[in-house]
Amino acid sequence: xxxxxxxxxxxxxxxxxxxxxxxxxxxxxxxxxxxxxxxxxxxxxxxxxxxxxxxxxxxxxxxxxxxxxxxxxxxxxxxxxxxxxxxxxxxxxxxxxxxxxxxxxxxxxxxxxxxxxxxxxxxxxxxxxxxxxxxxxxxxxxxxxxxxxxxxxxxxxxxxxxxxxxxxxxxxxxxxxxxxxxxxxxx
Amino acid sequence: xxxxxxxxxxxxxxxxxxxxxxxxxxxxxxxxxxxxxxxxxxxxxxxxxxxxxxxxxxxxxxxxxxxxxxxxxxxxxxxxxxxxxxxxxxxxxxxxxxxxxxxxxxxxxxxxxxxxxxxxxxxxxxxxxxxxxxxxxxxxxxxxxxxxxxxxxxxxxxxxxxxxxxxxxxxxxxxxxxxxxxxxxxx
DNA sequence: CCGTGATTTCAGAACTTTCTGAAATCTATG
DNA sequence: CATAGATTTCAGAAAGTTCTGAAATCACGG
Numbered sequence: 166x167x168x169x170x171x172x173x174x175x176x177x178x179x180x181x182x183x184x185x186x187x188x189x190x191x192x193x194x195x196x197x198x199x200x201x202x203x204x205x206x207x208x209x210x211x212x213x214x215x216x217x218x219x220x221x222x223x224x225x226x227x228x229x230x231x232x233x234x235x236x237x238x239x240x241x242x243x244x245x246x247x248x249x250x251x252x253x254x255x256x257x258x259x260x261x262x263x264x265x266x267x268x269x270x271x272x273x274x275x276x277x278x279x280x281x282x283x284x285x286x287x288x289x290x291x292x293x294x295x296x297x298x299x300x301x302x303x304x305x306x307x308x309x310x311x312x313x314x315x316x317x318x319x320x321x322x323x324x325x326x327x328x329x330x331x332x333x334x335x336x337x338x339x340x341x342x343x344x345x346x347x348x349x350x351x352x
Numbered sequence: 353x354x355x356x357x358x359x360x361x362x363x364x365x366x367x368x369x370x371x372x373x374x375x376x377x378x379x380x381x382x383x384x385x386x387x388x389x390x391x392x393x394x395x396x397x398x399x400x401x402x403x404x405x406x407x408x409x410x411x412x413x414x415x416x417x418x419x420x421x422x423x424x425x426x427x428x429x430x431x432x433x434x435x436x437x438x439x440x441x442x443x444x445x446x447x448x449x450x451x452x453x454x455x456x457x458x459x460x461x462x463x464x465x466x467x468x469x470x471x472x473x474x475x476x477x478x479x480x481x482x483x484x485x486x487x488x489x490x491x492x493x494x495x496x497x498x499x500x501x502x503x504x505x506x507x508x509x510x511x512x513x514x515x516x517x518x519x520x521x522x523x524x525x526x527x528x529x530x531x532x533x534x535x536x537x538x539x
Numbered sequence: 540c541c542g543t544g545a546t547t548t549c550a551g552a553a554c555t556t557t558c559t560g561a562a563a564t565c566t567a568t569g
Numbered sequence: 570c571a572t573a574g575a576t577t578t579c580a581g582a583a584a585g586t587t588c589t590g591a592a593a594t595c596a597c598g599g
Contacts, residue, residue, distance in 0.1 A: 555585080
């Protein structure tokens with residue numbers, strides 16, 4: 166590996182974090198490299214930069230494309246495929262959230278739904294099912310919220326984030342207004 | 353393993369999902385078992401229920417305690433430690449978010465901060481640093497928002513979730529009201 | 540402060556994942 | 570449609586992890 170020190174640190178860090186994020190070292194490094202690269206890179210560029218085998222890079226790119234985190238980008242007059250990351254970080258966030266949900270949440274949601282359809286055959290099963298219902302309820306709320314929020318344009322989403330916990334004040338204000346209106350109508 | 357079928361399916365599913373969630377099979381199964389169990393279980397109960405070695409259970413419980421996902425609960429007149437999961441699912445969600453942030457986000461945030469302090473030594477490094485700044489900015493916003501939101505009581509949080517994307521309508525309404533007030537003051 | 544039973548630690552076995560180089564496959568020309 | 574370069578596949582080697590049983594440690598009642 167022979168990279169500018171800043172880039173190298175970044176790439177190595179992503180490699181190390183990879184396992185915590187559910188991807189392997191090489192995949193993490195490839196992503197990091199593409200993320201900071203000023204231009205799309207081809208597989209051989211990546212081999213040179215990271216010092217891993219050609220086939221490993223091929224597999225890594227495959228996986229990153231499956232995650233929609235890396236896109237092929239054609240470079241005119243070059244037969245080789247080149248790759249980049251989407252450059253809008255918000256877009257990256259969306260992709261990441263979507264993929265993680267698909268892999269980490271959806272399967273559990275569907276298993277829970279299935280188990281909740283069954284009739285419990287004992288007190289123990291009845292209790293277990295009640296617990297599963299609680300879990301299902303929570304996950305369901307969260308995913309519904311997520312489905313709502315992901316449709317917002319970036320600008321609105323950013324505004325919402327910036328607002329943070331202060332949304333609740335807005336909520337309170339709303340309740341008050343609604344209360345007032347109701348009060349007037351009822352009187 | 354000899355469990356009521358409903359419980360068994362749930363436990364096996366958590367075992368399988370474990371690897372996607374960054375824990376191993378046994379840890380996933382132990383958690384699932386404790387989650388649906390109507391009373392705290394001791395290590396030997398878990399050994400019997402899951403059919404894994406005593407030491408494996410010991411390590412699993414250790415890890416789950418480190419995650420704050422499992423709590424020791426003393427049972428009177430029994431020397432053995434017993435364990436449960438916190439029973440409020442919202443509480444579980446909070447713990448999970450906190451721990452994942454600590455393990456998956458914070459280290460990256462601090463590496464990014466460090467790398468952003470350095471002076472780029474080339475155009476390539478300058479570009480890389482700009483990209484890192486974008487990433488840092490996004491993560492920073494997200495974590496700030498998270499720090500805000502996690503302080504909300506469960507009830508408010510639930511209300512906010514239920515509101516979903518409709519918050520934006522509230523935002524629009526607010527902007528309008530603020531606009532009105534401003535208009536009045538300025539006239 | 541000994542003995543008993545609960546719990547943890549740890550070295551290595553079993554298993555899983557990751558990585559490589561060689562061979563196979565694909566693809567765009569001339 | 571042959572060829573040269575690019576890319577992918579794949580079997581097995583290397584590395585990493587999870588799991589076990591045996592031994593060590595701990596902790597409490599007598």
